[in-house]
Amino acid sequence: MTKLIGYARVSTRPQSTDRQESDLIAAGVRRDDLYVDQGVSGARATRPQFDRALTALEARDTLVVTTLDRLGRSTQNMLDFAQELRGRGAGLRVLNLGGGDVDTSTPMGSMLFTIMAALAQMEHDIKRERIVDSIGKRREAGKDLGGRPRLISDSKIRNALRLVDSGEPAAQVARDLGMSRATFYRRSRELNAK
Template identity: 40%
Template sequence: MTKTTGTTGERLGYIRVSTGKQDEQMQHDALDGAGVLKRSRYVDHGVSGAKTSRPALDAMLADVQPGDTIVVYKLDRIGRSTAHVATLIQDLTERGIHIQSVGDGLDSTTPTGKAMLQMLAIFAELERSFIRERTTAGLAAAKAQGRVGGRPRVADSATARKAQTLRDSGESVPEIARTLGVSAATVYRITKAAA
């Protein structure tokens, strides 16, 4: 994409719609009002915000240079979560790239905008702390109930004994797997080769 040059750097716009049925016109209108030329816009169609890789966003992040400004309709267009948005904005800010979110009224070139970004980073760290605490509490509760993390076991001890008996009698591993309704890998894992 061609970028326009101004005295204070380029103004690049990013637009994302999650499904093909969503209309991106409102985002284009916001970028029109913010002075972002159509040829300086990067658009991801039908790409969920939960996806790590978004082709147009990745291309824009590769193209943006220090002094440029990234303009979005809302901050949730560029990130998967508060923590992801804060990390991305911190990275861009450290690279000397400005952020403007038209719908959120955020502009990182202003003192108020800088303060809002710092608050966003604080909330993102708080969100990460809450997630860690919930995960730790959930694991502790599961352990107290005798459960452990990971995938549930496919074969119980009775199934393991049956598998071993069949294997000791000379049955093939694929045949044992079909008989017991488990995978061959499970049969190998729960049995020892017959002597």
């Protein structure tokens, strides 16, 4: 008996797979055959639930994903994966490709999969490029880059610097502030630059 094996993934814990899961179930995947990785990057070679989904996948079964980028990040990685599926006699269905099966054992299916894998990698690379560019522009403009809020004010750092100037060891002063020595030195340099 052939079955549909569903796989959903999000890269960070706060993200939700609810939409992916409902799309996979609507496509005919049973809840028992649905594998979900929460907070796992597609760039990782091993993903616990993905590995379980592949173990459950038998000949003539079909792996179903909502989008191609759920499988991986690089074109080569996805092509190797398609070759592995072909060798196992299993199929692949990507819902955002019109909901049809992508039969990687046929020349047309293989070509379509290759093109879509290359486009998925290109989309990922463009998104990363935009993020890096945006961070660079915000940094140049002196804007806040987000991150954790500073718990220790500049005045506390100034007082700590006075202690270091009077002979207290910097490592001890940093420890008393509740920060690493490297962070203490970085914050000190930032204050001196102002």
